[in-house]
Amino acid sequence: MNEQGSIWLPESASTVAGDVDALFYFILVTSAIIFVGVMGAMVTFAWRYRRRSENDRPEPVRESKLVEASWIAIPSILVAVVFVWGFRVFLELGIAPPNSYEINVTARKWSWTFTYPNGAVSTDLHVPVNRPVKLRMISDDVVHSFFVPAFRVKADVLQGRYSYVWFEATRVDTFNIVCAEYCGTAHSDMYANVVVQSQDDFEGWLVENMDDGSLTPAQRGERSYELEGCWPCHSLDGTTLAGPTFLGLAGSTRNFTDGTSAVADDNYLRMSIVNPAQQVVEGFLPVMPQQYALDLSTEEIDALVEFIKEQQ
């Protein structure tokens, strides 16, 4: 229907969006007609048969078989229609074309990571236009949900089990990915972009973002900072989010919730990554996941420590 969206629906930019929207508007209009009809009857009756004297005792009404049959039959037919229609579009949404381009998605509190077939990794999803893309998704921690309103697709992302979603973007632009399943503190900040690119631009981007081993440790730390999802909680500019900012952290004196304090040396930084609940800085809650000791290699942790030390 309308690509720009309406008061009811956001802009649309995928091959399935038109079918979903058509069904949405069909149900909306049908519902509106039924609603107006029922309310019209209600108001009419309430007025037309208003009480005229206290001892009114109206004659019982004989129930009309025709009226009853029609108000059973018509809604039944209508819901049968929308069920079958919804079922067909659901299959379209559920079955990815066999030639789909596959991208792996990892969700965690509170960020997304996308891994491409050539090894490129990113925090925004880059996809080619006019080509079906299939996402294989898994969560590091709790249930998340991958939702792109403009594509009309959504699927929960589970821990320990893959789930899938596919779409084919129809124009070059940038759209939102949001997390639709409640996942804790920064749930409402767990968003990313889908960058839809032409096939050429997309391939160029893929090559650019391949990890060819030429980065310095601090650069690799910066990469981990983005891809492992440090950024939603730890700012680089001094802003306080769910966790302390990295700006000026290394070398400063930290005061902890248990009343002790320590200078943030290399070992402190390392310990704060692998066992974050051991010492919690005053003013913060012990909400950082414990998973990083398992998820990150020793080299990656070293690189992150280097990166944090550079933030002065």
Add this chain to the structure above:
Amino acid sequence: MSEGSHNYLSARKGLWSWLATTDHKRIGILYAMACGTFFLLGGILATFVRTELGTPGETILDQDGYNQIFTLHGVVMVFLVIIPAIPGILGNFVLPIQIGAKDVAFPRLNLASWYLFMAGALMAVFGWLFVGNVDTGWTFYTPYSSGASNAVLWLTSAVFVAGFASIFTGLNFIVTVHKMRAPGMTWNRLPLFVWAIYATGIVQVLATPVIGITMVLLFLEKLMQIGIFDPALGGDPVLFQHFFWFYSHPAVYIMILPAMGIISDLMGTFSRQQVSGYTFIALSSVAIAFLGFLVWGHHMFVAGQSALSSIIFSMLTFLIGIPTGIKVFNWVATMYKGSVWLRTPMIYALMFLFLFSIGGLTGIMVGVLAVDVHLHDTYFVVAHFHYVMMGGALIGLIGGLHYWWPKITGRMYNETAGVIAAILVFIGFNVTFFPQFFLGSRGMPRRYHDYTELLPNFPEFAPLNLVSTIGSYILAVGLLMILVYALYSLFKGPKAPANPWGACTLEWTHTGRLPDEHNFHETPLVTRGPYDFRLADDVFGPKEED
């Protein structure tokens, strides 16, 4: 019957006469005070939620604070208000009198159910105040709740304990309806409110154990690390959602069926007409009680269940939706050629029809597979279930309380104040929740603390959120106004006649201004149906000549 001296309020005095009462009417009032308090608490929490969302960015609560507040709002409203309120308050007070019984079948069990309910509620409050914060949402989804603070165990235990209160109440009503009906009170002559509470009892008894067991499993997993739900321990990540909705979908009928019963009684009494489709409404309540167990999967279309399951659940959902739609037609048809008296309770009944129709039709929307994929977990769903749960269940309760208020308290409330408050509630409700349909279908997910950062091409969410917040204040004013004139009526209201509405059910025709301690001096002999106004010469005097 003489005034005053022998009614159920004056028969015994003192605090103990209330705390140890086995009188179903007094237990109903105990439930009313408890649920009223929790409704106030849940409502205050709701205004916090709306105030935070009124403007973009952090307004009054940080992220964690917001998450805790909406969790508590949900837990309090669902488990401590909507589920227990109508059976606990009006079911207890009205049902035994409506069938001509002296009390429920098991009066002590009835009192025990109130104490269990209070114990559950106090555990929830204790856990919240002294153990820690819970931010899991009222749905307690794993694995999120597996990793949450131990306070979640207090809340789940509270749900477990309060669940027994629900089971006891349901069991009591089922037995009471089967065994305690007065002579002549055949199944065809039961008021539809009784049918509804009876059907609700079936759901309470069959469904509530499932949530109890689920909460025990959650407990075992958290305390003893037995892998059931948490994939990290070898559990299944979706199993909890299946268990949870296997209870919580039928629980939706625990919430809405009693309200439908109230609406049936109101439509009949205030239209002074046979309720259209009596047999259909009565039996479909019971049918829904059973079918309600087969649709839990429609909460999980995008949760990773198989496509085949989703398709079957969607189809069953529509099977259950059709009878509900037909009920709405029946209620409207009840007014046809009736004598419609627009007093406050009837205004709430018409309001119910308006709001519940919107809730039902948007329920079709989210029941359609392909459309639900887009709408699931957005504000569209939030708006939908508030239209059903608040616009349906709670508006039904408020209407019922206005209807039976004179029988419970023996006093009238100010009719003008009642109408003004009803209008405020109606406007406030729609201004609060209708914009949320737009927010949701345009992509704003639910349980969001903030919506500023949604860039780049996202539609503006701020104006609609502001409208919704303003609506919630109007709604709050309307509800507080009810509280004020109800309290005034309690102490200063004019004394009510025994049957101010010209109703034909036993609680109005066979008791005095306030019922006796044992309801009736003599067991009533029932000779007509609950809505046979034409035959009710005892109410209206001998027929005028036509």
